[in-house]
Amino acid sequence: MPTRLQVFDNWRILTGPHPRPRTKPRPPHALYGHVPGNADYSVGHWLREVAPLVQGGARPIIVGGTGLYFSALTEGLADIPANPRNRARRRQRAHGAGRDRGASGRDRRRDTRPDRLRETRCACNAAWEVLQTTGRGLADWQDDTPPPLHCPCRSAPRLVVGADKDWLNARIARRFDRMLDQGALEEARANLPGWTPSLLSAKAIGAPELIAHLRGEMTLDQAREAATIATRQFAKRQRTMVSLAHAGLAERLTPPNCRFFNLSPLTFGHS
Structure with a gap:
């Protein structure tokens, strides 16, 4: 199951890889690209959609995003109209x-x-x-706040995957270039006629920058640099959240069964 912005159907390249059909069997994926780009979406929407998946007989793997989604799943969410x-x-x-x-x-x-x-x-x-x-x-x-969902989420293993900053920043730069090679600019061009900056789907990192380029407000190199910096800033916010958890300053994020992994010493080529 994906991060929040991957639920929208109008950004399938900029928001990261979506599941693609393959000839070999693969585990089923859920909540990818199923929400129109002009729709609203919140942690409350996500919690209602994820409930039947975590309460069923299968054992889902939940990936992504921010601590708010995980805490809503394991601690409950205030039901604010x-x-x-x-x-x-x-x-x-x-x-x-x-x-x-x-x-x-x-x-x-x-x-x-x-x-x-x-x-x-x-x-x-x-x-x-x-x-x-x-x-x-x-x-x-x-x-x-009502009690959390009746599911085994509180006792499920938590895996936090991290990386050294310099190693990660180099991958972030390559990542946006790879997205451009895969058609991110064409994807932005398809979104240009109905572009509405206040929509949640417009918060996809790289979307405002590529739209600005298509409108003649910046060069493609400037858009690439701005999107890369925005991605680094997002990664920094994620590192801060994880660092606070690891230091025990946010106990709700560090249950006893939480494990931390550092990817940077490993070799993954240039992907």
């Missing part, structure tokens, strides 16, 4: 605050601190949305 109108306004504000990012050709390394401020602003907007929609504060809803 959604208000699509407020959510759309919040995303428009977030897009307005960061619309120059990736489209101006600036070095993203200069935007690290503003990015953090934008993330804080988005969190505040989300809390405001909950209060306006329900009349209850976010902390109040979180205090009423």
